[in-house]
Amino acid sequence: MLQVTDTIVRYGAITALHGISFNVEKGEIVTLLGANGAGKSTTLRMLSGLHAPESGTISFEGKDLTQVRAHEFTRLGISHVPEGRRIFPQMTVEENLEMGGFVRKGSFDDDVDQIYSSFPILRDRRKQLGSNLSGGEQQMLAIGRALMSKPRLILLDEPSMGLAPKIIQQIFEIIGEIREQGTTVLLVEQNAAQALRLADRGYVMENGRIVLSDTAENLLHDERVRAVYLGEGV
Amino acid sequence: MSGIFQFLSAHFHILHITFWPLLVGGIANGFIYSLIAIGYTMVYGVLRLINFAHSEIFMAGGFASYFLLHALIGHSTPSTGGSILFMALGMLSGGLCGMLVAVILERVAYRPLRRRNAPKLAYLISAIGASYFMFNLAGKEFGRYNLSMAQPFVNHSLFTIFGAPVQMYYIVIVAISAAMLFLLDRIVATTKLGRGIRAVAQDAETASLMGVNIDQTIVVTFMLGGFFGGLAGFLFGMSSGVVYTMGFTPALKAFTAAVLGGIGNVRGAMIGGLLLGIVESFSIAFVNGAFIDVVAFAILVLVLLVRPTGILGEQLGRSA
Numbered sequence: 001m002l003q004v005t006d007t008i009v010r011y012g013a014i015t016a017l018h019g020i021s022f023n024v025e026k027g028e029i030v031t032l033l034g035a036n037g038a039g040k041s042t043t044l045r046m047l048s049g050l051h052a053p054e055s056g057t058i059s060f061e062g063k064d065l066t067q068v069r070a071h072e073f074t075r076l077g078i079s080h081v082p083e084g085r086r087i088f089p090q091m092t093v094e095e096n097l098e099m100g101g102f103v104r105k106g107s108f109d110d111d112v113d114q115i116y117s118s119f120p121i122l123r124d125r126r127k128q129l130g131s132n133l134s135g136g137e138q139q140m141l142a143i144g145r146a147l148m149s150k151p152r153l154i155l156l157d158e159p160s161m162g163l164a165p166k167i168i169q170q171i172f173e174i175i176g177e178i179r180e181q182g183t184t185v186l187l188v189e190q191n192a193a194q195a196l197r198l199a200d201r202g203y204v205m206e207n208g209r210i211v212l213s214d215t216a217e218n219l220l221h222d223e224r225v226r227a228v229y230l231g232e233g234v
Numbered sequence: 235m236s237g238i239f240q241f242l243s244a245h246f247h248i249l250h251i252t253f254w255p256l257l258v259g260g261i262a263n264g265f266i267y268s269l270i271a272i273g274y275t276m277v278y279g280v281l282r283l284i285n286f287a288h289s290e291i292f293m294a295g296g297f298a299s300y301f302l303l304h305a306l307i308g309h310s311t312p313s314t315g316g317s318i319l320f321m322a323l324g325m326l327s328g329g330l331c332g333m334l335v336a337v338i339l340e341r342v343a344y345r346p347l348r349r350r351n352a353p354k355l356a357y358l359i360s361a362i363g364a365s366y367f368m369f370n371l372a373g374k375e376f377g378r379y380n381l382s383m384a385q386p387f388v389n390h391s392l393f394t395i396f397g398a399p400v401q402m403y404y405i406v407i408v409a410i411s412a413a414m415l416f417l418l419d420r421i422v423a424t425t426k427l428g429r430g431i432r433a434v435a436q437d438a439e440t441a442s443l444m445g446v447n448i449d450q451t452i453v454v455t456f457m458l459g460g461f462f463g464g465l466a467g468f469l470f471g472m473s474s475g476v477v478y479t480m481g482f483t484p485a486l487k488a489f490t491a492a493v494l495g496g497i498g499n500v501r502g503a504m505i506g507g508l509l510l511g512i513v514e515s516f517s518i519a520f521v522n523g524a525f526i527d528v529v530a531f532a533i534l535v536l537v538l539l540v541r542p543t544g545i546l547g548e549q550l551g552r553s554a
Contacts, residue, residue, distance in 0.1 A: 048443055074445035086440040088433055099433050102426070103445035149445065 001026040007056030016042040018208045029185040031195040034205035040188040048080035079151030085142040089131035100148030115144040136167035192229035196220045254398035256515045262404040264511020265411035269466035270488030271503035273459030279435035279498040286361035289481030290368035291332045295464025296471035298331030299324040307384035320386035332464015336456040373478035380477040490534045496544030
């Protein structure tokens with residue numbers, strides 16, 4: 001479904017990605033693991049056109065997206081839930097959801113309703129401004145907003161960041177449901193153990209390179225992964 | 235002591251006679267400031283920069299409508315039906331010319347800088363350069379004397395409020411401006427276009443993730459602001475005439491109004507403009523009319539000391 005080949009991304013003089021390659025197949029949950037600054041967020045930003053790669057290719061459902069600009073990605077079926085949620089602070093919950101459906105034509109009230117049934121708390125808060133929501137509510141809204149464009153691939157950047165354990169549990173359940181409903185998921189997480197339990201496969205990044213790739217099951221039992229990312233001594 | 239009393243009573247006496255005329259005139263001027271302020275505030279909202287060449291958009295709108303009405307009306311006196319037609323044409327020519335100049339400005343003076351991630355100061359210099367270029371070009375091409383606009387209607391007193399005659403001119407300005415500002419408010423609050431503009435203003439990068447084309451949204455924002463600025467140039471020119479330097483003072487005051495209301499905030503620009511127009515008008519009753527500009531800027535400084543983000547705060551985002 002998604003094939004990334006030898007992509008290099010630079011920020012000025014700094015090379016953030018040193019030629020990474022990976023793929024995501026339809027219906028999978030794939031997770032990218034790694035320390036801060038390993039290049040996980042940069043990878044997602046590249047996959048939604050916020051940073052075009054200097055070289056290498058991105059292909060999605062057979063189309064070359066390497067030089068496509070950010071605002072086209074949503075139309076092509078890729079939706080990005082950015083790090084830090086990035087809810088529009090001065091828009092209501094409902095307006096934020098409508099922004100999620102910006103590229104769609106015609107009415108999408110049914111879909112707004114569907115988001116509300118998945119996230120009942122958002123229905124209660126629908127007339128409130130985005131800035132007045134709690135972190136967990138904002139994350140649900142960010143995910144709901146991304147689903148409004150009916151993506152075939154959803155990119156999730158640190159959805160559990162800064163949330164209470166109970167809420168994190170809820171968010172991971174939601175991610176599972178998203179896959180059940182047929183949307184492919186590429187998940188970036190600090191919370192490696194939980195991400196690996198949910199995912200089918202995983203890639204481990206270090207300093208802008210992919211250093212390890214395997215099934216989630218194997219990564220969960222890999223000694224290096226356990227030592228570095230799951231916080232367990234060998 | 236008695237001197238102070240005499241001074242105050244004399245001035246309140248003037249106010250007593252002139253309260254209503256000053257209010258009516260202040261509201262009409264205030265609406266013109268509001269129309270201009272919209273352009274400053276919306277562009278600031280999406281780009282975080284002050285379009286200091288906006289004064290020339292106003293000037294261009296004034297000249298476009300001047301030339302069109304001069305050709306159509308000349309020295310004749312239009313009939314009622316003709317008046318409505320000429321008003322509509324004046325508004326359209328002023329607004330569309332303002333829009334065109336705004337789009338050219340964005341393309342030539344701002345977009346190249348945006349592509350290169352230029353520092354804010356570069357935009358300011360570019361704007362001042364564009365402004366000087368345009369008004370000097372207008373001065374060279376159209377002469378340096380004030381040109382009276384052909385009047386689309388006969389400006390008689392329409393009715394009186396508490397004995398003060400209200401001229402047709404004021405009614406026309408207030409009606410048109412109020413209708414246009416209401417329309418803009420609805421566009422920004424309820425349409426998809428408006429949602430896109432607000433999204434870019436609040437978080438441009440995330441807006442692009444939603445599928446909003448940022449470049450296109452910026453152009454549309456310049457177009458809306460340009461239309462209102464050009465329209466204001468026509469309404470202003472109807473009573474004051476047009477001249478190549480006409481943009482400078484009204485636009486600077488409208489910028490003041492935008493800051494007063496809360497830069498980036500559309501409703502703030504409307505309120506700031508009205509407030510400035512009214513206060514300025516009443517200042518005539520208390521101080522020499524020559525001080526009118528001093529009063530405007532003194533108010534700006536005072537308001538900003540108390541509320542640095544302006545009356546309504548700095549936010550284009552709000553829908554309601």
